[in-house]
Amino acid sequence: MDRIDALKSIAAQAGRGDLHFPTHVDATLKLQRTLTDPECHIDEAARLVQTEPLLAARTVAIANSAAYNRFGNDVTNVKAAVQRVGFRTLGALAAAVIVRQLASEIHDPELRAKADQLWLHSTHVAALSQVIARRVSFVDPETAMFAGIVHEVGGFYLLSRAAEFPGLLDGGADEWIEHGETAIGRGVLLKLGVPAPVMGAIEALWNGMRALPPETLGDTLLLANDLSPVASPLLERDIGVSGIQVGATIDFAVGEGTLKTILQESEDEVHSLTAALA
Template sequence: MDRLDALKTIAAQASRGELAFPANVEASIRLQQALQDPDCHADLATRLIQADPLLAARTVAIANSVAYNRSGTEISSVRSAVQRLGVRTLQSLVAAVIVRQIGSRQADPALQAKVNLLWQHTAHVAALAMVIARRVTHVDPDTALFAGIVHEVGAFYLLSRAAEFPGILDGEPEEWIGHGEIDIGHAVLDRLMVPEPVMAAIAAMWGGMRALPPENLGDTLLLADDLAPVPSPMHTRPGATTPQAARTIDFAIGEGTFDQVLRESAHEVEALYAVLML
């Protein structure tokens, strides 16, 4: 089976809802579904997180990180961590766990190296998106963080299946965009119950051009993607700016400039990135 046929096969399976996830991903998806329930309060979230020892330990560690522990007060319980982070932040953290779990079953060192690079890119985009949302576009920062975390989930899924289809990652990146990213990405996002506004913003990344100054969630993601110091190892989106050229992006924001915002927020971006790399 050649590369294009392999991409079409995976895309067709994904479109039919035939997604091959590890068992731990399915468990995390059920947790994500519970957290997205409007009736999910802090006590229920605490019990759900405590049921997964690894996630419980990670939640406490993240609550004590520089990004979320502004007071410097250390906590040791899941309940306190949930209260500090909030349910919406927990949704993003569980989404990060799911995305990493999807790519974690690779035994091939070359494929695992791509997975690791893709997660570094993802973490940078998510951290930048949250800061740009808060300081520039004024869209919801929690939504921007979540969108940044899941924006490459289709590529993670493709990497998780790559060993079954030798040579599928050969050739031009445009083939992945044209024959797999939209169908595969949309199907995986749908399975993860990603809200439609977030899906629309991510779809804009697959072929969209950002506006300057950025105005909406899609622009926020596109700008964060351009600014990420680690590019995606899977493809370069049409119209993307190289990381070197992206450093020159600047425009007026009220009394200041975007460059000033980036410099003032550098520590916050680094802290959020560190959280996602835990």
């Protein structure tokens, strides 16, 4: 099977919902669904978060980040962290754990390096999306951060399957975009139960549709993607073309300031969010 046929095969499976996840991903999916249940009490949420050490650590780290800890009062336990960040952010953090778990079975050093770069890219997009949403586009910041975390989940799934198909990634960005990105991405997002507005924003990113200044969740996500200092390894052509160099040239007026001044003022927030998600 050549690489294009392999991509089409994986995409067809994803389209049917026939996805192969590690066992611990399924367990975290169940935990995520429970956390998003409106009947879930904060005590139950804290107990569930503590059953997943990585999620517990990330929740406390996010709660103590500059974006959520405005007065420098660090929390030291999961329940206090859950109370501070809220259930929507908690759902985003559960999604972050799931995305990382997709890469946990990757043992090939080259594929592992790509997965690490893809996650670093995702953390930057998530942090930038949160800040842009709060200070520029005025869409919901927690939803924007969630969209940033999961926008490349199809890529993580592809990397988790790549060892089964030698040469799968040799074709570069164009083959991934044409034969895999949308179908695989949509299939995995549906499996994760991603809400329709977030799905729509990610599809806007795939289609490259946005307005400047950003007005919608899709605009916010696409701008954050362009501004990310780390490009997706599945879209290598972005490096120096539509990644860092173009991102550095984007600026526009926002109220009495500009995008650049807002990002400079928010540098600590972006850095702390990125570090907490890493």
